[in-house]
Amino acid sequence: MTFRRMAFQIFKANLRRYLLFFLCSSFTIMVFFAFYSLYTNPDFNDPYQVNGMVSGNLYAPFLVMRVFAVLFIVYAQMAFLKFRKSDFGLLMVLGMTSHNIRKIILLENSMIALASILTGLGAGTVFSGLFFFIISLFVDIGNSAFSLTLDSYLYTIKFFGVIYIAVIGIHLLLTLRYNIVRLLQESRTAERSFLHGKFTGVFGVILLGISVFDMIIHYNPDDARMMLINLGVSMVGVYLLLSGLCDWMKLIFLRSTKAYHKHLMFSSDLNYTLGRSKIVLSLITFLVFITVFLSGIIFYITWNAEAIPVKNNPYDIAYSEVFGKNSISPKTLSEITDHGATPLLSHQKLEYIDLFNFKVFLDQNINTLIGSDYHVEKDHFLNLAIVAQGEEWKNQRPEMPTFDLKLSSGKHTLYSQGILFNMVFNPVPNLMNGLHVIVNEEDYMALKAENKNAIGNLQLLNFKDWKKTADIDAKLNSALAKYNKDNTESWYGNERQEALVFSTKSRISEYLQLKESGRFGIFVITFVGLIFFGASCIVLHFSIQTDLEREKIKFGKLNKIGITSKEVAQMIGGPFKVLFFLPYILGIALATVYIISSSRFEMSVALGPFWFCLLVGGAYLLFQVLFYYLYTRIYTRKMLAHIQLLKIPLTEQDSTPIYIEI
Amino acid sequence: MPILEVESLSKEYKGKGKMNVFQALNGINLSVDSGELVAIMGPSGSGKTTLLNILSGIDTEYSGVVRIAGTSISEMSKNELALFRRQRMGFVFQDYNLLDSLTLRENIMVPMVLDDQEVEDINSRTDETLSLFDLGEVKDKYPYMVSGGQQQRAAISRAIINGPEVIFADEPTGNLDSKSSSTVMKTFAKLNALKGATIVMVTHDPFAASYCNRVLFIKDGKMLLEITRENKERRAFFDRILENLAFIGGGEDDL
Incomplete structure (x- = not known):
């Protein structure tokens, strides 16, 4: 058997693992391509054919889509490689060199990248036509015709090509630091994080405070950079806050012996959960922030389509x-x-x-x-x-x-x-x-x-x-x-x-334009919001999957000591609540602060958009609550089946649509 | 007075097809008195671990009766069994079964914490157990930071923290070097002598079994014979165990 043949066999054996990763990447590329095609459609951008307010409503969502595509592909690639690390450890024990591992990484990831881009572009070609058709149902696009340009294909290939090359390159460099013992322990040990401790959390809160204060006091509608810088600082603040949160919770629990005992398992689980999921939680916070912020503004403007033209005319x-x-x-x-x-x-x-x-x-x-x-x-x-x-x-x-x-x-x-x-x-x-x-x-x-x-x-x-x-x-x-x-x-x-x-x-023409652009805006932001919601569900799933082996071992051990199914459910639910809801709460809170500070200047109102922001945030949170219940229920049932506290036929486990390997 | 009673215990593993049935246990009868230190020995595949899993309520698919302190565990639901296991039984495993994310002290208190017992009780009993097994110096270390012997002593501490009626041990010295094995077995003997703890242990190791009062031999799912130490020296009892092992047979890896 040649090396290439063996690498291909390994690839084939891991096909199920690759599938979700491949589908996520292809889907991201497909949506990106559809957005870019519309964004560069000459007819759609012709102000004589399509109201400028309508085409302008695509700018912010597409900008966010680009940021999201980068973060999502980078994260998905990282999560995927984490799955594979213990396999690499085993292969190295069997005598594979780091050079061989690098070849496997290069081969596997290049195949996935290439397949994702090709599938994404293929599906994107069909989807962008559908996307255009749906938009034509919502807004008056005049005589605009759907068209695809070579530029859309080339730009998408270049955009994702650069991301993949960068991510694969970084991973190849990281293999220089691979150590067999550490690779084998990868799924059983808590994340070794350089950034942790109480001061990290305090520093995060300070950064968040500074950016929020700056937004409220010095907001300038003409200075988009200022908002982006503050947003960047806020996100770093969120990351640092999450990095230090565990130490703060431990400190709080340690102040009371009763609380320490009561939350002994929760506290230790959270240590692992937060250690592994800081990037995921920061990414979800960002997605929630963007969705709630943009939706809040668009819903407010559409809702106020009568008041705004009267005020302006x-x-x-x-x-x-x-x-x-x-x-x-x-x-x-x-x-x-x-x-x-x-x-x-x-x-x-x-x-x-x-x-x-x-x-x-x-x-x-x-x-x-x-x-x-x-x-x-x-x-x-x-x-x-x-x-x-x-x-x-x-x-x-x-x-x-x-x-x-x-x-x-x-x-x-x-x-x-x-x-x-x-x-x-x-x-x-x-x-x-x-x-x-x-x-x-x-x-x-x-x-x-x-x-x-x-x-x-x-x-x-x-x-x-x-x-x-x-x-x-x-x-x-x-x-x-x-x-x-x-x-x-x-x-x-x-x-x-x-x-x-x-x-x-x-007044009437502005009113009609606002109504039309509002319809388009609501369609786009709902679409983007749903994609972001799906993406946040997937990254959460990835994150939970990386901890799965350790969790199975832990519950197996607890079962031997004696643990009831109710206690298992409680132990799973505790850290999951933090994973599922903390970024939503942070994202919604940040979005409301940002919307108050910007709408105060842009529209001389503060509370109108704020309420819409809370409304959209609440709806988003409701979706998340449903997802939490569904996911936790399936996860708990499978964990209980694994430790034989609940009987689930194997066939049922295999046919479950959500990919959980227990 | 018997603390553990087993009557006509049988267990089958069914594969695909009607003919593909493996009889792991075949009509076992057994009685263990309170305060006994009993070892169960036998070659690989004889059904030792299956027997222990059933006695301890981990495995619930069997026929026959198992009673602990007069309570039949056969009629309990899985959740009732889980609570029964945690509150009235103690366990020691070959791989220690300690949680990696908790320190040794925290690991020891887990059964009491799960039972939501009083804080003062948890602290005092944990500290008492730590000092009994000489773990004071390493109590705040994580399992991967201490030796196998220390991990096993922590596991024994956890097993007795709730004052169980019976302690089950599955190859408790299987992962240890001879010095650590000796320490662990002395710990069991001390526990048995000082606290009158009832201990049922599955082992391959005749040296570990020689610390017990009684040794039961099983083969092919059946109870073959049993020997008691009575007032013999441990060395003499060890020789007798070896003789019996030779008699019932088994691979080299079983010794």
């Missing part, structure tokens, strides 16, 4: 006439507004001067419109920030200190009198491509006299029921586009872009 429909664009006649306008599903209540106008980079308003016009009493002093101006977020946005919108009026008489510098945060009008597209300033009458008139062509008029329409204005808004946009096409020169040489820039800004 003081008028039901607004558009701007400027540079000859959008100058439809009053007759055309009234034909549209008079024949809609809801009557027009008011039609107001606001004049401004469009200097491209700056849109200049007169203080008195603003006062007339919104009933304020702003008064701009001579040689001064007011910065106007059109934001719905209010004063909390202050740090994000800097105050411009001076503004130069370029007049024929020369440059006249105005000085800032302050910054005004007020949603004075709807953020109409052609008005939002510049900064807004308010000046006094003298300066405004001087500027107006020299920029007659740049005088714009903002048309602000209010109806009885804005939710019935969809038809009016659509007709108005058609009329504006037709007018601009028939009467003006195209600015962009592109009809769709022209229509987009000179379109209306209405």
